[in-house]
Amino acid sequence: MKCLILGGAGFIGSNLAAHLLERGVQVSVMDSQPERLAAMQARLPKLVCHCGSAEQSNFLAEIISGQDVLVYLIHTTIPSVSEEDPGYDAVSNIRMLLAVINAAGKAGVRRIVQSSSGGTVYGRANAVPITESHPTDPLCAYGISKLAIEKYVRLYCSRSNIESVVLRVANPFGPGQALRAAQGAVSVFLGRMMNGEPIEIWGDGNVVRDYIYIQDVVEAFEAAALKPLNEPHPVLNIGTGVGTSLRELIEILESVSGLRAEVSYRPARALDVPTNVLDIRYAKQLLDFAPRYSLRDGLEKYWKSLSAKS
DSSP states (O other): OEEEEETTTSHHHHHHHHHHHHTTOEEEEEESOHHHHHHHHHHOTTOEEEESOTTOHHHHHHHHTTOSEEEEOOOSOOHHHHHHOHHHHHHHHHHHHHHHHHHHHHHTOOEEEEEEETTTSSOSOSSSSBOTTSOOOOSSHHHHHHHHHHHHHHHHHHHTTOEEEEEEEOEEESTTOOSSSSSOHHHHHHHHHHTTOOEEEESSSOOEEOEEEHHHHHHHHHHHHHSOOSSSSOEEEESOSOOEEHHHHHHHHHHHHOOOOOEEEEOOOTTOOSBOOBOOHHHHHHHOOOOOOOHHHHHHHHHHHHHHHO
16 A cells, blocks of 8 residues: 655655554655754655655656555645635645646555644534534635635545545644644643743633544544545544643643743734534444544543653
C-alpha cells in the first residue's frame, strides 16, 4: 500500500505519517515547507518527502504516480484569516484541490481521504451532538471553502471512479501542535500558561467544543485510508461526542499541568458558534472508529511530552 499525504508536514500530517509507517504503509509526504520536511525526514528515515506546491502540475503528476491513496490535508487559511481575505481563501484552496483530483484521476489513484472541518461546516447547532445530516450553514469563509472542497471531492471522485472519504474533524490536540499559533485552543492555552502569559478568550468562556487527541485522529485517518468501504463517498464526523467549555478546559489544563492560568476576556466573535459537539456513530458504524482517549487522558499524555522536552 502506497499513501501520499498532501500538506503532510503539519500537525496532523506528521503524526499520521509516523503512524502509517509503523503499520507498514509506504508513505510519502508533500509540503511546501522545506524545514518541516527536513525535520520529518530526520525523524522518519523511511519517509519519502517532496517539497513543492500542488499548483505545479508536472511535479504533482510525478509524485502522485503509483500512489494507491491520497490524504488531502492542504488548506491555505485558518478561520480568522479566511475572514480577512475570503477571495484568497476560496480561490487558492479550490484551485489546488481540483488540480490534485485531476492528477489523481489520470494516475489511477484508488482513494482520496479529505480532512474537513467538523467545527465550522455546520454553523450554529440545531441539536447536539451534531450528525452528518445536520444543515451546513458555516459562519466563516473557512467553513464555506471546506464545505465546497467536500462537494468537489464527491463530484469529481465519482466521475473518475475514485473512492473518497471526507472526515469532518473536531478540535485535535497533542504532540506536534504549535504552542504559538493562531488556532488550537489546547496548545495555545498551554503555551501561554508555560510562558506566564495571559490566555485570551473571545466571549464569556462558555463556548463548548469537542476536543480529540491526535492519536485518535490518526487512527481515524488510517481506517479511512485502508478499510473497505460499504458506502460510496461517505462524509464522517471524527470527534469524541463530548463537549467541554473553554472555562472547563482551562480548569483541566491547570489540574494536569500544575500551572496557573491568567485569563483575559475579549468581546465575542461572530465566527465562533456557541456549541459544537459531533455525533460519531456513523464513523463507528462504517470505520469501527471509537476514540480511546478522554480529554483528561489526552491532556496528561500531551503534558508529559511537553515536560520531557523542557
